[in-house]
Amino acid sequence: MAHGEPLPQENKFNTGNELLIHVAYSQCLVLESKVLDDPAAVIPQKGSLPPLVCARLLGQLLLEAPIADGRTNVASEIVRCKDDDELQQLANLYKNHLLRCFYRTKGRTPLPSSHPTAPSFDLKKNEFRALLVETPSSHEAAKAQALERDQYRCMLSKELDVKSFKSGLALDDGSSTLVHTQCAHILDRSTNENLKDSAKVDYAASVHAILDRFGGINSIDELNGAKVHRLQNILTLGTSIHTSFDELDIWLEKIPDGSNNSYNVKASNPSFLRSLSARVEFTTPDPVRRPLPDPRYLKLHAACARIAHMSGAAQCIDQILHEEEVTKVLAFDGGSSELLDHILMRRLGIIAH
Numbered sequence: 373m374a375h376g377e378p379l380p381q382e383n384k385f386n387t388g389n390e391l392l393i394h395v396a397y398s399q400c401l402v403l404e405s406k407v408l409d410d411p412a413a414v415i416p417q418k419g420s421l422p423p424l425v426c427a428r429l430l431g432q433l434l435l436e437a438p439i440a441d442g443r444t445n446v447a448s449e450i451v452r453c454k455d456d457d458e459l460q461q462l463a464n465l466y467k468n469h470l471l472r473c474f475y476r477t478k479g480r481t482p483l484p485s486s487h488p489t490a491p492s493f494d495l496k497k498n499e500f501r502a503l504l505v506e507t508p509s510s511h512e513a514a515k516a517q518a519l520e521r522d523q524y525r526c527m528l529s530k531e532l533d534v535k536s537f538k539s540g541l542a543l544d545d546g547s548s549t550l551v552h553t554q555c556a557h558i559l560d561r562s563t564n565e566n567l568k569d570s571a572k573v574d575y576a577a578s579v580h581a582i583l584d585r586f587g588g589i590n591s592i593d594e595l596n597g598a599k600v601h602r603l604q605n606i607l608t609l610g611t612s613i614h615t616s617f618d619e620l621d622i623w624l625e626k627i628p629d630g631s632n633n634s635y636n637v638k639a640s641n642p643s644f645l646r647s648l649s650a651r652v653e654f655t656t657p658d659p660v661r662r663p664l665p666d667p668r669y670l671k672l673h674a675a676c677a678r679i680a681h682m683s684g685a686a687q688c689i690d691q692i693l694h695e696e697e698v699t700k701v702l703a704f705d706g707g708s709s710e711l712l713d714h715i716l717m718r719r720l721g722i723i724a725h
Contacts, residue, residue, distance in 0.1 A: 375425055376425060376687075377683075379397075379400060379404055381401065383401070384397075396434060396446070396451050399450055399451065399459065400428070403423065403427035403456055407424040415456055418461055419460055419463070421460065421464055422684075425684040429463045430459065436675045438587055439587065439588040441588060446586065467689065468578075470586060470676060471685055471689065474618065474620055474673060475618060475620075496581040497580075498577070504567055504576055504592070505597030507562075507565050508598050508601070511555055511561070514602070514606055517662060518555055518608045519533060521656050524542035525553075527607050527608050527609060528649070529648055531548065531553075532544060532548040532551065537550055551610040553608050553614075554608075554609060554614045555606055556607045556608070556609040556614045558606070558607065558665060558669040558670060559605055559669055561600045561601065563575075563576050564596065587675075589672060604665060605666065607665055620673075620686060621641070622644050623674040624673070625674050631653065632667055634653045636650065638674070640681045
């Protein structure tokens with residue numbers, strides 16, 4: 373399994389007004405070096421992420437935090453960790469309740485999470501539990517409004533929506549490629565679905581708490597219930613591009629000194645960009661009735677994509693989701709019991725990752 377890229381060894385955070393962050397980043401470097409410098413000294417794995425990925429995930433959270441308060445909050449949680457076990461637990465908390473919240477396919481709901489170094493996180497989570505509103509499953513109105521706003525095209529490839537073309541809503545200028553589009557949520561709509569399950573309630577409250585503390589997004593107010601379908605949280609994307617966006621393989625970075633809605637299109641691998649423009653600028657015929665995607669949501673999505681790939685967590689999440697899907701199939705048909713046992717033991721940490 374890939375373990376991402378090494379953390380920059382130079383601690384860029386100063387020892388003056390960034391002392392807390394400097395100390396936290398140093399802890400990440402120490403854990404990383406323990407794993408790399410003496411591979412024979414096995415650090416027990418806590419959770420689904422290897423210790424090396426945990427070190428890099430926490431370090432990347434500090435490097436890529438979209439707001440200063442988010443960086444400070446993570447640093448505070450890191451320095452409270454008493455040992456390597458608690459650092460790993462903290463990394464897994466962010467993997468489960470920040471990175472995985474962008475994936476449309478999330479697999480099993482993670483077990484209820486808490487962390488001894490993050491009391492303010494637990495307070496915020498408990499506050500949000502009582503405020504959760506279940507998301508309506510239908511978002512046809514939002515999809516239609518987004519298509520109108522986006523001129524019936526994928527916002528990244530500019531390909532024409534097939535159904536809109538066939539119904540006469542959009543005209544082919546003679547050079548357009550037709551594609552099936554979907555209503556893509558930046559912050560995924562499934563977070564607040566199925567709230568009759570207490571584990572799902574705990575998961576959703578944890579997600580909203582981390583979005584608030586790390587990303588500065590008051591999602592319990594902005595995206596609760598039906599609000600998750602607001603146009604500020606929606607992109608019109610072709611089907612395959614939507615999947616890549618949801619899996620953090622494609623993201624958008626605001627162009628420095630550009631308009632507020634101009635972005636560079638980035639990807640985890642250049643192959644994802646072959647059909648896309650390097651830059652896009654979003655426009656709307658009516659900023660009031662048909663608002664564009666919120667730059668704050670896209671900034672958080674981009675930060676999480678970079679964190680996931682640079683740390684190696686993206687590959688771990690992909691493997692976890694794949695194994696969960698295989699487990700469902702094997703458990704259903706009763707075949708390949710040896711492979712099923714192997715996967716289950718890996719998930720329990722009995723076999724070394």
